[in-house]
Amino acid sequence: MSAATDASATLARYRAVRREVEQAVLPLATSIDGRRFSFQASLHGLALQLGGYVILEGEGGARLGQVLDLHEAVAEVGSLRSGSADDGALESRLRLRVAEGAGVVLDGPPAPFHDALARPAITDEVRVWLERTAPHRARLAIGGLALERGVPFALDAGGFDRHTFLCGQSGSGKTYALGVLLEQLLLKTGLRIVVLDPNSDFVRLARPRDDVAPAQAEAWRRRAEGVVVRAADAPEQARLGLRFSELSAPSQAALLRLDPVADRAEYAELAEAMRARPRTPEDLAAKAGELSGDLRLRIANLGVSDLGVWAREEAGSVLEDLDDPRIRCLVIDLGSLPTLVEQRLVAEAVLAALWNGRARRRPVLVVIDEAHNVCPASPEDALSARATDHTMRIAAEGRKFGLYLLLSTQRPQKVPDNVVSQCDNLVLLRLNNAADAAYAREIFSFAPASLVGLASTFRQGQALIGGKLASHPALVTFGARVSEEGGGDVPADWARAGS
Ligand SMILES: Nc1ncnc2c1ncn2[C@@H]1O[C@H](COP(=O)(O)OP(=O)(O)OP(=O)(O)O)[C@@H](O)[C@H]1O
Numbered sequence: 001m002s003a004a005t006d007a008s009a010t011l012a013r014y015r016a017v018r019r020e021v022e023q024a025v026l027p028l029a030t031s032i033d034g035r036r037f038s039f040q041a042s043l044h045g046l047a048l049q050l051g052g053y054v055i056l057e058g059e060g061g062a063r064l065g066q067v068l069d070l071h072e073a074v075a076e077v078g079s080l081r082s083g084s085a086d087d088g089a090l091e092s093r094l095r096l097r098v099a100e101g102a103g104v105v106l107d108g109p110p111a112p113f114h115d116a117l118a119r120p121a122i123t124d125e126v127r128v129w130l131e132r133t134a135p136h137r138a139r140l141a142i143g144g145l146a147l148e149r150g151v152p153f154a155l156d157a158g159g160f161d162r163h164t165f166l167c168g169q170s171g172s173g174k175t176y177a178l179g180v181l182l183e184q185l186l187l188k189t190g191l192r193i194v195v196l197d198p199n200s201d202f203v204r205l206a207r208p209r210d211d212v213a214p215a216q217a218e219a220w221r222r223r224a225e226g227v228v229v230r231a232a233d234a235p236e237q238a239r240l241g242l243r244f245s246e247l248s249a250p251s252q253a254a255l256l257r258l259d260p261v262a263d264r265a266e267y268a269e270l271a272e273a274m275r276a277r278p279r280t281p282e283d284l285a286a287k288a289g290e291l292s293g294d295l296r297l298r299i300a301n302l303g304v305s306d307l308g309v310w311a312r313e314e315a316g317s318v319l320e321d322l323d324d325p326r327i328r329c330l331v332i333d334l335g336s337l338p339t340l341v342e343q344r345l346v347a348e349a350v351l352a353a354l355w356n357g358r359a360r361r362r363p364v365l366v367v368i369d370e371a372h373n374v375c376p377a378s379p380e381d382a383l384s385a386r387a388t389d390h391t392m393r394i395a396a397e398g399r400k401f402g403l404y405l406l407l408s409t410q411r412p413q414k415v416p417d418n419v420v421s422q423c424d425n426l427v428l429l430r431l432n433n434a435a436d437a438a439y440a441r442e443i444f445s446f447a448p449a450s451l452v453g454l455a456s457t458f459r460q461g462q463a464l465i466g467g468k469l470a471s472h473p474a475l476v477t478f479g480a481r482v483s484e485e486g487g488g489d490v491p492a493d494w495a496r497a498g499s
C-alpha cells in the first residue's frame with residue numbers, strides 16, 4: 001500500500017471515529033443555582049435553538065428552560081493511535097466539535113442539577129406553561145411564538161405602565177405591529193391612548209378590514225366608537241386645529257423664534273398682547289391693535305397667520321380633545337398638516353399639554369410613531385427642541401403621573417439616549433444595521449444580548465419582546481390586524497414582468 005493510500009485511510013478512520021464520538025455526545029445540562037444552566041450537545045442533528053424552549057430532565061424532575069446562548073466549541077478528548085509500533089505509530093489528537101450553550105430555567109424546582117438530559121420542548125409543553133403562568137390581568141393576544149408554531153403569545157397589559165420602545169428598520173413591520181398593539185389595548189383594557197401619527201398610518205384605525213369575520217368586524221366597530229381621528233383635511237367637526245391663545249408663552253415664542261433675552265422687547269410685547277387672549281395670530285394683530293412694527297413684521301414674515309392649523313371656530317382644538325373623557329383613543333394625524341412647522345407645533349403643543357396636565361393623574365398611553373421625527377435627538381428648531389424636552393420629561397417622570405410612552409422608530413440613536421434608556425419594554429423587529437443593533441444591545445440590557453443579535457435574521461412581523469410586557473424575552477410573530485392600515489398605499493405593480 002502506498003504512503004498516500006495509507007494516509008487517506010488513516011484520515012478516513014480518524015473522521016469516522018470522530019463522527020462516532022461526536023454523535024455520542026449527550027445533550028446534558030448543569031445548573032449550580034437552579035436558575036441558569038449550561039449544556040453541551042452534539043452538533044449532529046442539533047435540535048436546540050437560540051431563543052427556543054428546552055425540557056431538562058434530571059434530579060428533582062423536569063424543568064422548562066430557554067436557550068440564551070448557543071455556539072460551536074472544540075473539545076479535545078484524548079488521542080487516536082493509528083499504524084503499528086513497527087511501522088511507526090501515528091498519534092492524532094481527537095478534536096471534537098460540539099455545541100455548547102447556556103440558558104435560564106423558566107419553570108421547575110429552583111434547585112441545582114447536574115447532567116439533566118436536554119431536549120427541545122414540544123409545542124404543547126410550552127403552550128401549557130404559558131397558559132398556567134399567565135398573569136390575572138388583561139392579556140393582549142398579539143400573535144404567536146416564532147419558534148413554536150401554533151402557540152399563541154399574549155402580552156401582559158399591565159406592562160404598559162412602563163415606557164415601551166418599538167424599533168426596526170423600514171419595512172420591518174413597526175406600524176403594522178403598533179396597530180396590533182393598539183387594537184388589543186382598545187379591546188382588552190380601559191387605557192386611554194393618544195397617537196401622534198406623522199405618516200397618517202392610523203387614520204383608518206376605526207374601520208375593520210374587509211377580510212375579517214363579520215362578528216369580529218362588528219365587535220371592532222363597536223369598540224372603535226371611542227376612536228377619534230383629527231386631520232387637517234377633515235370636515236369641520238373632525239378638523240385638527242389649535243388656538244394660538246392655548247399655547248404656552250414659551251411655545252408661542254418658539255413658533256415666532258423669539259428669544260426672551262435677545263428679543264426681550266418683542267417677547268414682552270407679545271406677553272402683554274396675549275392678555276386679550278387672541279385665538280389666532282390675526283386676532284393677535286387685530287385685538288392688540290398697537291403691535292410694534294417689529295413684532296408685526298415677524299408674524300407676517302414667518303407666515304404664522306397663514307398657517308392652516310389655527311382653529312377659528314368654537315370647535316376644533318385638539319388640546320380640548322385631550323381632556324374629553326368620551327374620547328378613548330385620539331389619533332392626531334400630523335401627516336395631514338401641510339408644513340413641517342405645523343406638524344412640529346401640534347406635536348409640541350400636545351406633548352406640552354400632556355405634561356402640564358400631569359397633576360390630574362389620568363393614565364394615558366402616548367404613542368409616537370416615527371419618534372425620530374417628533375422628538376429627535378438633534379432637533380433642528382426651537383419647536384422640535386421643546387417637543388424633545390417634553391418627551392424627555394415624560395420619559396423620566398411621567399410614569400408616576402400615569403403618562404406612559406410607546407415610541408416607535410427605525411433608528412434608536414435618533415431619539416435621545418435618556419428617552420430610550422427610560423424604556424423598560426422592548427419590541428425589536430428586524431434591524432440589519434450593525435451599529436443600530438450594537439446600540440440596542442447596549443441600551444436594552446434587560447433583553448438578552450444573544451436574542452437582540454438575532455434581529456438581523458427576523459422576517460417581516462417577527463420580533464423580540466422583552467421587559468414587563470412579556471413573561472420572558474420571547475421571539476414572536478405578530479398576528480393579523482383587524483383594523484385597516486392607513487397611509488397612502490404605493491402601487492407595487494411597476495415591477496410586473498412585461499409591463
Ligand atoms: N405582521 C405582518 N403581517 C402582514 N403584513 C405585514 C406585517 N408587518 C408588516 N406588514 C406589511 O408590510 C408593509 C410594511 O410594514 P410597516 O409599514 O409596518 O413597516 P414599518 O416598519 O413601519 O416601516 P417604516 O419604518 O418605513 O414606516 C406594510 O404594507 C404592511 O402591511
Ligand SMILES: [Mg+2]
Nearest residue numbers: 174175176201
Ligand atoms: Mg412605519
